[in-house]
Each structure stands twice: as C-alpha cells, then as structure tokens.
Amino acid sequence: MRNLDITVLRSFVAVAEAGGVTRAAGFLNLTQSAVSMQLKRLEDMLGLQLLDRAGRGVTLTPAGAQLLGYAQRMVELNDEIYTRLTCQEWEGEIVLGVPTDIVYPVIPQVLQRMGRTHPRVKVRLISSFTKSLKAQFARGLVDVILTTEPQVGEGGETLLEVPLRWVGALNGQALKARPLRVAFCRSCGFREHVLGALDGADLPWELAVDSDSDMTVDATVSADLAVSARLHGHVPAFVDYIEDDMLPPLGAQLINLYEGKGKKGITQILCDYIRQGMMQAGAENTPRERLRETV
Numbered sequence: 001m002r003n004l005d006i007t008v009l010r011s012f013v014a015v016a017e018a019g020g021v022t023r024a025a026g027f028l029n030l031t032q033s034a035v036s037m038q039l040k041r042l043e044d045m046l047g048l049q050l051l052d053r054a055g056r057g058v059t060l061t062p063a064g065a066q067l068l069g070y071a072q073r074m075v076e077l078n079d080e081i082y083t084r085l086t087c088q089e090w091e092g093e094i095v096l097g098v099p100t101d102i103v104y105p106v107i108p109q110v111l112q113r114m115g116r117t118h119p120r121v122k123v124r125l126i127s128s129f130t131k132s133l134k135a136q137f138a139r140g141l142v143d144v145i146l147t148t149e150p151q152v153g154e155g156g157e158t159l160l161e162v163p164l165r166w167v168g169a170l171n172g173q174a175l176k177a178r179p180l181r182v183a184f185c186r187s188c189g190f191r192e193h194v195l196g197a198l199d200g201a202d203l204p205w206e207l208a209v210d211s212d213s214d215m216t217v218d219a220t221v222s223a224d225l226a227v228s229a230r231l232h233g234h235v236p237a238f239v240d241y242i243e244d245d246m247l248p249p250l251g252a253q254l255i256n257l258y259e260g261k262g263k264k265g266i267t268q269i270l271c272d273y274i275r276q277g278m279m280q281a282g283a284e285n286t287p288r289e290r291l292r293e294t295v
C-alpha cells in the first residue's frame with residue numbers, strides 16, 4: 001500500500017475549491033509553480049489525470065471529481081486530529097460579526113467546523129450592517145468581522161469580489177414601474193450606491209421601504225412591490241435576479257475580513273475556516289467561462 005501525502009491532497013482540494021491554481025496558491029502561501037508540481041506529483045502517484053488542462057480554465061476530470069470528496073474528508077480529519085491533540089489549551093469565546101446577507105451559505109459551515117475541532121471554544125455570532133460591525137470592531141467588542149463594502153479598509157483582507165445585482169420577485173413586474181420603487185434598509189451599505197446609479201442613469205425612483213428590518217425589505221420585494229440589490233450568490237429563494245437593460249449596472253462589492261489582535265491563535269483558525277469557505281463559495285458562484293487559469 002502506498003500512502004497519500006496530506007500536503008499534496010490539501011493543494012488538490014484548494015485548487016478544486018478555488019477553481020484555479022493562482023487563487024489556491026495565494027491561500028496556501030505557496031508559489032503557483034509549487035502547487036502545480038504538487039498536483040503533478042499526485043497524478044503521477046495515482047496514475048490518473050485529475051485536472052482537465054485542455055481548455056483555458058481548470059476543471060476536474062471524472063477521476064478528480066471522485067477523489068475530491070475523499071481528499072476533503074482526509075484533510076479535515078487531519079486538521080481535526082491535530083487541533084484536538086495539540087490545541088486543548090484554547091477555550092473561551094470568540095465574537096464573530098457578519099452582515100445578514102452573507103451569513104449563508106458559508107458561516108453555518110464555519111461554525112460547524114469550529115465546533116468539531118475546538119469544542120471548548122464558543123463562537124458567538126452577531127449579525128448587523130457593515131457600518132455597525134466596523135464600529136464595534138474598532139471598540140474591541142467583536143473579534144472577527146466580515147464586511148461588504150466597495151473598498152477594503154486598513155488592516156482588512158479582501159476574500160472575494162462579488163457582483164452586485166438587481167433582484168425582484170419571481171416573475172415579478174415591479175421593475176417596469178416608473179418611478180421605480182426600490183427597497184433598502186436605512187443602514188444598508190448598498191443603498192446610496194444603488195440610488196446614485198439610478199440618478200446617474202436618469203431613472204426616476206422612490207423608496208418603498210422606510211425601515212431597519214431586512215425582513216421588511218424581503219417581504220416587500222417578494223410581494224413584487226419593489227426591487228432591491230443583492231450580492232450574487234447570496235439571494236434568498238423567494239426572489240430572483242433581474243436582467244433588464246433599462247436598469248443601470250451596479251458593479252461589484254468586496255467581501256472583506258478583519259481580524260482583531262486580542263485573541264491571536266484561535267481567531268487565526270476561525271479566519272482560515274472562513275477563507276476556505278469563501279474561496280469555495282466564490283468558485284461555485286463563478287461561471288466557468290470566467291476562469292482564465294491553466295495548470
């Protein structure tokens with residue numbers, strides 16, 4: 001029997017989840033050539049082609065897709081064994097702040113992994129708007145925050161650049177109304193950006209919601225009484241993306257990560273789990289034709 005190298009499997013998983021070698025290499029803190037060499041070593045060891053290099057993108061072959069599930073479990077089990085046996089001194093509470101619209105699908109998976117590998121650490125999740133989270137983080141009330149904003153602030157790390165898209169009710173007609181009725185919370189970071197885009201396109205609008213409740217916005221949009229904007233890949237099931245040439249493009253927003261300095265060590269583990277989750281989510285929500293990397 002031959003033994004598979006966890007380090008090589010980790011590189012394979014990172015490339016598969018990121019959708020490319022460059023992003024995976026950045027996460028692994030390795031050079032692109034080093035990651036490519038590890039992938040070739042794994043293929044040579046198994047005698048199988050795991051990645052399809054024929055196109056301009058990076059895709060898994062049937063053998064690679066079959067390996068991925070096993071490799072993910074082996075890497076996770078390796079990490080769980082290591083942290084359980086070597087990091088027992090870590091206990092206490094971490095406060096994690098995340099905007100409501102990007103809690104799903106990544107954060108529940110992150111909390112689950114932390115519960116498995118660090119059962120003596122309590123992660124307290126709070127959800128609010130980016131402006132509020134950054135204010136609490138600056139006062140030391142939150143240990144780690146994610147934000148959605150057009151730029152990254154001092155000390156922050158950009159995890160993803162995500163398109164901001166128009167959304168409305170399923171098969172809705174609200175997008176045809178003039179003035180266009182739009183729904184945003186008072187504290188929503190997208191509100192001024194979207195309204196500015198409408199003004200720039202000389203498209204008349206009116207606010208359909210005056211509330212700080214996300215549920216109020218969601219109810220208004222799903223009832224086809226207004227349209228709104230959401231990050232691509234973070235849209236609830238009861239609304240849909242709007243494709244209409246009359247509506248101005250909204251560009252993209254950044255999902256940024258900020259880590260406090262008070263609990264270094266344990267917060268680094270949490271941040272690593274968040275990076276991995278966001279990297280996978282970003283690859284899953286990126287059309288394959290946009291991948292322009294080769295191995």
